Amino acid sequence: MKKSNERTTPHQPRTSAQAHKFGEWLTQRLEALGYNLSSPRSGGRSAFAEASGLSASTVTRLLRGEMPTDTRILRTLAEAIKVPYPEVLVRAGVLTRDELAAVQVPMTKDRITPEQAADELGITDPAERKVFVNMTRTLSRTAPDEGEQQLAD
Template structure:
C-alpha cells in the first residue's frame, strides 16, 4: 500500500471481504433493484440499513451476526474475522484458560443464589465448609460419617 493512502478502517476491511463473497454467493448487492442487500439482511437477521452501512465500509455488524453472515456468503467465521483483521489467527489457536480469575467465596455464592434467610445461609455455608474439610482430609468419595451411604441421626 502506498504511503499516501490511508490505512483502511476495520469496517472497510470487513466490507472488502464480505462484499465480494456476497456477490459470489449470489447476492446482487450492487443493484438497487436487484434486492440483494434486502435478501442479505433477511437471511442474516440484520436490518437493511445495517447491511448497507456494512457493505459501504461505514460500520461493522454486531458480533451476533458474524456467524449468519459467514454462512450466507460461504465463508467460515474464522476466515471472515481473520481476513478482515477483526481477530488474529493466534487468538483462535490459544487454549482458553479454565481457571477462574478470582474464586467466588461461599458467602458470595450464597448471595448470588438468593439465600437471604439466616438459617438457609448457615446450612449452605456449613455444607460448603464440610465439603472443603472432607476434600482436605482426602475423603471426598467415602460414604462414612454421613457422606451419603448411611443414615445419620438427623435423617430421622
C-alpha cells in the first residue's frame, strides 16, 4: 500500500553523478556572474530566480543536482547564464557531445559542392563567390605529393 505523501509522477528529480556535476558547474557559473551563493540566505538564489524567470525552488533543485526533465527549463537557464543552449544540454546529460555533433552536422554520404559550401558560409558577393568556388575546385583536384609539405603544417 502506498503512503499518501509518496510521489507517483514519473518525473521525479534525477540524482546522479552527472546531475551533481551539473549543480557544481551551475554554482560556479552563477558565482562568476556575481550571484552570492555562499549561504541559503545570501540572496543569490532568489536574485537569480527573479532575473531568470525560473522559480526559486527550481533554482534550488538545479543547484542541488536534482535535474529537471523539462528542456524548456534548461533553455531558460541557458539564456539566463549566457551559455549556449546545446552546451547546457550536454552538461545536463540530456545529450552527449557525440549526439550533439550528429545533430549539428549530420553525416552525409555525398560531398557538398563548392557552391553549396559558399551558401553554407554565407558568401553572397558574386566576385568573392567566384574566387571561393574556383579555389575550392582547384584545391580539391590537387592533393599534395607525399614528400610535399602542406601549408597548414
